[in-house]
Amino acid sequence: MFEKKTYICNIFYYSMISGKFAITIHILTLLTKFPNDYLSSEFIAGSINLNPVLVRKEIANLKAHQIVESKEGKNGGTKLAVNAVNLSLKEIFEMTFESINLGYAKNQPNPECPVGKKINQNLAGLYADMNKQLSVQLEGISLEDFSNQF
């Protein structure tokens, strides 16, 4: 246990989940449905209802992970470079998020308080455990499985 006393402090930050996973899986589902076509960013954007530039940005990420290949120029577009059977949601998850977490203390918590001093470390440990479990679960679902729901 420790003493109760008054503390005062200041600033710093992290960030959180966005819509990348949803966008990416939407793109990949479309590509899975048309495995032989190069789909244009505009076509994909039309299904997601999103600006084509944002679609291209997510595609750039997929390319970097060698999940898709794309062709420039007229009749260009993007297609899967892997078999949907062999790509799990875990991998998609990891490509778009680093991990699940429920947030950290963002303003540097008080280092003179035993709780403030260790809170982020302990949260990190908790989140690591959560991610471990989640990974196992997502590993069991392939892109193919997900796509077959449509």
Next chain:
Amino acid sequence: MFEKKTYICNIFYYSMISGKFAITIHILTLLTKFPNDYLSSEFIAGSINLNPVLVRKEIANLKAHQIVESKEGKNGGTKLAVNAVNLSLKEIFEMTFESINLGYAKNQPNPECPVGKKINQNLAGLYADMNKQLSVQLEGISLEDFSNQF
């Protein structure tokens, strides 16, 4: 399978996780460490390094769930209203987030596209499965367990 054709559409949105869980568990950990004291929002804010008004807002949420009780006026503050042994991280999670999710298509996806039409529904199913598993995991960790790490 379905046809490849061009789509165009428009707007709508959701939201996502923030730092509520981290703040709330920080508050609860402090309250667990001082089970017999009424801690002021300013004291708590000093440990988290957060504006006291925001602390009071999270406390309002905890009060609504009858996890803490508070006393107004001089020497007032907040203390636990339950035993930390009997409060699981699952309950804290549910009080601060509704659930984990990795985002939805926010702009109304194209209802004429088979993928656009069902994407949010299928994502919701996936997220529900993820939450189910996560809940079991978090249910096994009590506030007491978490607090004992400090």
Next chain:
DNA sequence: CAAAACTGTAACATTTTTTATTACTAATTA
């Protein structure tokens, strides 16, 4: 070869969400 249809990106604008602040009322204690 020229026009059209794409990708790839950068730069910037806009919107939305999150976080912080100020201010004030009401309650309680000393």
Next chain:
DNA sequence: TAATTAGTAATAAAAAATGTTACAGTTTTG
């Protein structure tokens, strides 16, 4: 009665997420 504290609303500021415009570079097709 003065001091301290919760409760809360209103507003401001900051940060993050999205969206837009613009344009260079590729590839195909006529």
